Amino acid sequence: MSDEILSAFIRQYIEAQPHPEVEFVWQGGEPTLLGIDFFRRVIELQKQYQKDKTIRNCLQTNGVLLNDEWCEFLRQNEFLVGISLDGPKEVHDLYRLDGTGKGTFDSVLKGLHLLKKHGVEFNVLACVARETAKKPLEVYHFFKAEGVEFVQFTAVVERDAVSVEPESYGDFLNRIFDEWIRQDVGKVFVMNFDWALNAWVFRQTPICLFSETCGRSLVIEHNGDVYACDHFVYPDHRLGNIMDRHLKDLVELPQQKQFGLAKAELPEYCKNCRYLFACRGECPKRRFGRSPYGGSGLNFLCAGYKKYFQHITRYMNAMREILEQGRPVSDIMKEEGKE
Numbered sequence: 001m002s003d004e005i006l007s008a009f010i011r012q013y014i015e016a017q018p019h020p021e022v023e024f025v026w027q028g029g030e031p032t033l034l035g036i037d038f039f040r041r042v043i044e045l046q047k048q049y050q051k052d053k054t055i056r057n058c059l060q061t062n063g064v065l066l067n068d069e070w071c072e073f074l075r076q077n078e079f080l081v082g083i084s085l086d087g088p089k090e091v092h093d094l095y096r097l098d099g100t101g102k103g104t105f106d107s108v109l110k111g112l113h114l115l116k117k118h119g120v121e122f123n124v125l126a127c128v129a130r131e132t133a134k135k136p137l138e139v140y141h142f143f144k145a146e147g148v149e150f151v152q153f154t155a156v157v158e159r160d161a162v163s164v165e166p167e168s169y170g171d172f173l174n175r176i177f178d179e180w181i182r183q184d185v186g187k188v189f190v191m192n193f194d195w196a197l198n199a200w201v202f203r204q205t206p207i208c209l210f211s212e213t214c215g216r217s218l219v220i221e222h223n224g225d226v227y228a229c230d231h232f233v234y235p236d237h238r239l240g241n242i243m244d245r246h247l248k249d250l251v252e253l254p255q256q257k258q259f260g261l262a263k264a265e266l267p268e269y270c271k272n273c274r275y276l277f278a279c280r281g282e283c284p285k286r287r288f289g290r291s292p293y294g295g296s297g298l299n300f301l302c303a304g305y306k307k308y309f310q311h312i313t314r315y316m317n318a319m320r321e322i323l324e325q326g327r328p329v330s331d332i333m334k335e336e337g338k339e
Contacts, residue, residue: 001222001223001224003041004114004243005223005224005242005243006041006042006045008224008243009220009224009242009247010024010046010049011027011045011049012242012246012247013247014046014049014050014051014250015054015215015246016055016246016247016248016251017048017053017246018050020053020054020313021053021054021055021056022044022053022056023056023057023058024042024046024055024056024057024058024253025057025058025060026039026057026058026060027058027059027230028043028061028062028067029059030062030064031060031061032059032061032064032065032066032070033065035193036062036070036073036133039073039077040060040073041080042057042239043077043166046128052336054225056078056080057077057078057079057080058079058080058081058082058154058328059074059079059080059081059082060081060082060125060320061081061082061083061084061111062083062096062104062108062109063083063084063085063107063110063111063112063115063161064085064098064107064108065111066096066110066115066120066165066267067114068114070114070119071114071117071120072080072118074120075118075120076121076122078118079123079211080121080122080123080218081115081121081123082123082124082125083108083111083112083115083122083123083124083125084096084108084124084125084126084127084281085105085109085112085124085141086126086127086128086129086132087104087132087135087138087139087142087283088105088138088139088145089094089105089106089130091131091135091138091139091142092104092105092108092120093105094129094131094132095129095132095156096108101160101181103309108275109146112124112146114122116147118201122150123148123149123150123151123152123191124143124151124152125151125154126139126143126149126151126152126153126154126294127154127155127156127329128153128154128155128156128164128169129163129164129174130156130161130162130163130164130165130168132156132164132172133164133165133168133169133171133172134168136172136173136175137172137175137176137179138177139176140175140176140179140180143188144184144188144244146286147188148188148271149188149189149315150189150191151188151189151190151191152190152191152192152257153173153176153191153192155169155171155301155304157286157301159288159319163272163300164201164304165304165309166300166301166302166303166305167303167306168304169301169304169308170261170303170304170305170306170307170308170311171304171307173304173308174307174308174311174312176190177190177308177311177312177315179194179333180193181315181333181336182333182336183333185329185330185332185333186328186330187330188321190289192205193312195207195209195210196278196309196316197316197320197329198311199277199278199318200278200316200317200319200320201319201320202276205278208229208283209282209283210265210278210282211263211280212263212264212280213261213263213264213282214229214259214262214263215228215229215241215251215256215257215259215260215261215263216251216260217323218239218247218251218256219233220242220247220252221233223241224241225238225240226238226239226240226241226242226247226250226258227239228259229259231247231284231285232259232285235287239251239255239256240251240253241257262284263280263284264280264281265282265297266280266281266297267291267293267296267297267298268293268295269291269292269295269298270291270299270302273306274323275306275309276306278309279299279302279305279309280307281299281330282301285299285301286301287296287300287328288300289301290314315332318332318335320334
């Protein structure tokens with residue numbers, strides 16, 4: 001990304017935010033390939049344009065290039081780092097290989113340890129592929145042993161043998177949930193479980209996957225082109241270029257509004273589902289399955305989600321009641337211990 005485009009992006013993005021806090025999310029490819037000097041320039045530009053706004057930065061990385069210099073920079077500038085780590089070595093190295101075909105686990109774990117050493121705030125993004133789903137507790141115990149407090153389990157959905165099987169993904173989440181609900185509530189924060197609790201308590205969620213509509217999370221490419229979403233970086237979903245039109249105008253384009261509203265267009269099978277409030281059909285990118293009614297547009301992971309939501313319903317209802325009573329949600333562990 002040229003300095004001209006970078007400057008225009010940062011200025012426009014800050015101007016487009018209606019709230020006092022502005023969060024930039026840097027992901028890739030692999031953003032650390034740009035080098036620290038690129039992000040030093042980012043900080044300079046943010047300070048130049050922030051006015052009365054508070055700026056926060058998130059960096060999603062595979063962790064391979066992290067070193068002391070990187071981690072000190074991230075700490076000094078209060079970056080929240082998401083590091084991609086799928087589990088212990090035998091799990092991670094099944095799919096996370098470098099250009100020579102060598103597993104990257106050792107490099108990534110070294111990066112995680114450096115983040116901890118320098119006091120950088122971080123969370124873990126763990127992808128759940130077909131083989132990963134067979135080892136839920138091995139993965140979860142590994143993260144706990146490494147002192148990971150925040151983790152998100154993301155299903156790998158591709159039309160090939162790597163893709164997780166829907167019900168296996170549900171089983172994976174359920175096995176981890178069963179241990180978490182009895183031992184780790186308030187100590188380990190599994191984003192998947194937090195999103196579900198938001199749905200049960202507030203009937204809404206902070207993440208686009210499970211929102212009724214979407215369309216406000218655009219993605220910008222290195223040349224200034226803006227697309228509807230990072231799952232839809234295709235010519236049909238190109239909105240324009242920030243050098244020709246302001247970001248706040250691009251997000252308000254009729255086609256982008258329709259893109260967001262289209263998420264609510266679901267098969268009848270979804271509309272009749274008792275877990276619609278928690279799922280909302282998940283991401284449209286994954287809606288290539290067929291429902292038992294014969295219709296198209298069903299999310300590929302539907303069977304797994306139904307299994308998961310059915311399993312956690314009792315606990316979610318109990319946690320909602322605990323919160324309504326003004327007690328910490330971790331009290332659920334005391335109640336489970338009585339059984």
